[in-house]
Amino acid sequence: xxxxxxxxxxxxxxxxxxxxxxxxxxxxxxxxxxxxxxxxxxxxxxxxxxxxxxxxxxxxxxxxxxxxxxxxxxxxxxxxxxxxxxxxxxxxxxxxxxxxxxxxxxxxxxxxxxxxxxxxxxxxxxxxxxxxxxxxxxxxxxxxxxxxxxxxxxxxxxxxxxxxxxxxxxxxxxxxxxxxxxxxxxxxxxxxxxxxxxxxxxxxxxxxxxxxxxxxxxxxxxxxxxxxxxxxxxxxxxxxxxxxxxxxxxxxxxxxxxxxxxxxxxxxxxxxxxxxxxxxxxxxxxxxxxxxxxxxxxxxxxxxxxxxxxxxxxxxxxxxxxxxxxxxxxxxxxxxxxxxxxxxxxxxxxxxxxxxxxxxxxxxxxxxxxxxxxxxxxxxxxxxxxxxxxxxxxxxxxxxxxxxxxxxxxxxxxxxxxxxxxxxxxxxxxxxxxxxxxxxxxxxxxxxxxxxxxxxxxxxxxxxxxxxxx
Numbered sequence: 001x002x003x004x005x006x007x008x009x010x011x012x013x014x015x016x017x018x019x020x021x022x023x024x025x026x027x028x029x030x031x032x033x034x035x036x037x038x039x040x041x042x043x044x045x046x047x048x049x050x051x052x053x054x055x056x057x058x059x060x061x062x063x064x065x066x067x068x069x070x071x072x073x074x075x076x077x078x079x080x081x082x083x084x085x086x087x088x089x090x091x092x093x094x095x096x097x098x099x100x101x102x103x104x105x106x107x108x109x110x111x112x113x114x115x116x117x118x119x120x121x122x123x124x125x126x127x128x129x130x131x132x133x134x135x136x137x138x139x140x141x142x143x144x145x146x147x148x149x150x151x152x153x154x155x156x157x158x159x160x161x162x163x164x165x166x167x168x169x170x171x172x173x174x175x176x177x178x179x180x181x182x183x184x185x186x187x188x189x190x191x192x193x194x195x196x197x198x199x200x201x202x203x204x205x206x207x208x209x210x211x212x213x214x215x216x217x218x219x220x221x222x223x224x225x226x227x228x229x230x231x232x233x234x235x236x237x238x239x240x241x242x243x244x245x246x247x248x249x250x251x252x253x254x255x256x257x258x259x260x261x262x263x264x265x266x267x268x269x270x271x272x273x274x275x276x277x278x279x280x281x282x283x284x285x286x287x288x289x290x291x292x293x294x295x296x297x298x299x300x301x302x303x304x305x306x307x308x309x310x311x312x313x314x315x316x317x318x319x320x321x322x323x324x325x326x327x328x329x330x331x332x333x334x335x336x337x338x339x340x341x342x343x344x345x346x347x348x349x350x351x352x353x354x355x356x357x358x359x360x361x362x363x364x365x366x367x368x369x370x371x372x373x374x375x376x377x378x379x380x381x382x383x384x385x386x387x388x389x390x391x392x393x394x395x396x397x398x399x400x401x402x403x404x405x406x407x408x409x410x411x412x413x414x415x416x417x418x419x420x421x422x423x424x425x426x427x428x429x430x431x432x433x434x435x436x437x438x439x440x441x442x443x444x445x446x447x448x449x450x451x452x453x454x455x456x457x458x459x460x461x462x463x464x465x466x467x468x469x470x
Contacts, residue, residue, distance in 0.1 A: 002079055005214065007032075008041050011202035015045045018201055019172055023053050026172045027198025029153070029191060033206040033398065034178045034354025035215040039072060042149050042176055043079035049147045049172060050085070050127050058118050059147040060130045060168060062137055064155045066091050067305060072151060073131045086121040088114055090132035090140065111139050118143075138164035145170040153191060154181040154347045162189040166196070173198070178354055179347035179397070205398035206357070215357040218399055219369040221248065221337075222387060224410035225377045234267045234341070235274045239281050241339050241373045242319055244409050246282070249336045252366045256285075257318040257334045261352050263342035264323055265291045271321045275300040278319060285317040324348075334360070337371030343386060350397045 004012060011030055019026045032038045046059060061076070063069040073087055114130055121128040132140065134155050148170035150156060154177045156165045175197050183190030191197050209215045223241050242258055249256040262268050268291050271278070275287050279299065288308065290296045296308035303311070312318060312332060320332070335356045344352065356370035374390055376383040394401045 002040060002044075004040070004044065005037065005212070007204050007208075007212070008037055008044075011041050011204075012044050012048070014201045015174070016048055019049075019053060024171050026174075027196070028174050028201035029180070029197050029199070030174065030176045030201060031180055031203040032176070032178060033204070033209055033215060033357075034351060035358040036178075036204065036209055037214075038151075038176050038178070039075050040079055042072075042151065042174075043076050045174065046076070046129070046147060046149065047080055047084075053172065054127060054146050055171065056144055056146050057122060057126075058128045058130070058143065058145055060132060060137065060140065060143075060145045060149070060170065062132055062134055062148070062150045062165070062168070064134055064152050064161075066133060067309075068152065069131045069133055073129075076129065085127045085129050086117065086124070087129045087131060088117045090114060090130050091136045111143070114140065114143065134158075134161040134164055136164075138167045141167040141169075143169070146172065148173040150175045151177075153177040153197075154179050156191065156197075157181040157183065157189045159189060174201075179350045181347055207398055207400050210399075213364065214359065216359060216364075216367055217369050217405070218353055218357055218372050218394060218401070220387075220390065220394070220401065220406045221245070221371050221373040222406065222408040223373050223375045224379075224408060225375055226379075226410060234263075234270050235277065237341070237375050237377065238271065238319075238321075238339075239278070241375060242278075242282060242285075245337045245339065245371055245373055246285075248371050248407075252368060253336060253360065255316045255334070256336045257312075257315075257320065257332075258337050258339060259320045259332065259335050259352070259355055260322070260339045261341055261344065262321055262323050265293050267341070268321050268323055269294065272297060272300060282317070282319065285319050286311070286315050288312055288318055288320040290320075290322050335370075336367065337373065339373040339375075340386070340390060341375065343389070346393050346396065349390065349393045353394070353397075 011032070015028065015030075018028055030038070030041065032041070042061070046061075049059065061069070061072055063072055069089060069091060073089060077084075077087075118128050130140065130145075145168065148168055150165060150173075153175035155161050156175065175191060177191070180191045180200075182192040186192055186194065206215065210217050221244065223244055225237055225240055238260060241260075245258045246256045249258075260271075262271070268289050271287070272289050272294060275289075275297075278287050279285075287299050288297070288311075290305075290308060296303055296305050298308060298311050309332075312320065313334075320335075332355055335358065338352055338356045340349070340352065353370070353372055356372065360367035372390070372394075374383070374387055376387065391401060391406075
């Protein structure tokens with residue numbers, strides 16, 4: 001039996017109230033930051049559907065990737081019990097049944113296999129849950145589901161995935177995400193299309209979860225990397241950032257797991273080609289790399305993805321490199337920090353940062369923050385712009401970051417003047433003259449102020465805001 005936190009219970013109550021009002025045509029949206037227990041909430045809503053609103057006895061859970069779909073299947077079994085429902089994985093990937101399960105989950109892209117599994121479930125008086133990807137679910141057109149749960153629903157904004165989502169018919173359709181993506185038109189593909197996705201039934205901000213002690217605040221680490229050359233190789237940059245991340249993390253923890261969001265598969269390949277160099281620099285750390293091109297490798301040796309995730313979960317120290325596989329939804333245990341090595345969309349950036357803000361469950365006090373490293377090589381203006389974007393994204397995503405939450409380090413060859421400043425964690429902080437953090441934050445806060453003014457309808461309220469600002 002799993003106990004829900006107060007906000008999860010509120011979200012579940014909202015779901016029950018709204019579904020009860022319209023049990024045959026209910027649509028709603030849930031927005032919870034990464035680390036907020038979204039999957040547990042999904043499973044409890046599904047359990048309520050099993051018990052109270054099941055006409056057909058068949059349900060579907062959608063995910064953007066095969067790896068996430070299989071992860072959700074495993075977590076639902078954990079939350080609802082292995083005998084609580086039957087399942088079938090509707091995608092093209094390999095799936096092997098776990099020991100102790102009396103039935104086998106079959107991975108298929110053939111709709112008739114789903115119908116066969118459905119008939120078998122009905123004979124045993126059990127509910128069937130189909131775990132599918134957005135890429136494959138369009139083939140399920142024609143099946144009338146009781147429940148459709150869309151995980152990482154920001155993917156529905158893509159035209160091809162949106163068409164697939166629309167084609168899956170269900171009496172209750174719910175979306176779940178940490179980062180809702182909207183479109184300019186309220187009738188478009190965005191999650192603000194109320195006719196398609198329904199009203200927002202629940203929202204909680206990251207700052208609220210931080211205040212409740214459910215996630216930790218992010219802290220931005222600007223890594224100034226200076227060299228008289230045109231620039232350091234990606235491997236050299238990674239080594240400098242990893243060294244800082246390990247040092248910063250081990251002030252409170254005796255281990256570190258750093259996730260690097262790389263600037264393409266070629267950069268990950270560079271890491272794969274230099275694993276021995278990284279192991280020499282960090283002998284206590286294992287090196288994990290994963291791309292769609294080269295597959296999953298641990299310390300340069302190819303392993304199956306299931307083994308990759310298992311070793312990553314069990315190891316104490318890790319440097320993890322990916323391009324676009326581990327950012328959204330994939331649960332990576334024990335991440336202490338991330339390094340942003342490329343430009344990202346707002347949603348992907350927030351999802352990547354979300355990998356690190358989870359609590360250290362054995363002793364939450366030992367992980368007071370999550371480190372978010374961004375390199376600035378030779379004062380590069382594009383890198384500076386990325387810093388500003390990261391700060392804007394954090395603030396737009398509900399993290400109230402200020403200059404006290406920014407920490408800068410610089411390479412040995414950096415000779416610009418700097419000034420000491422006590423930061424929020426009682427450590428000496430070096431603020432470079434190359435990067436005016438106060439100016440950036442001031443510009444961002446000005447932008448936020450004008451947005452609030454624009455959204456305020458009352459003239460009296462507008463006047464009051466200007467008076468307060470002054």
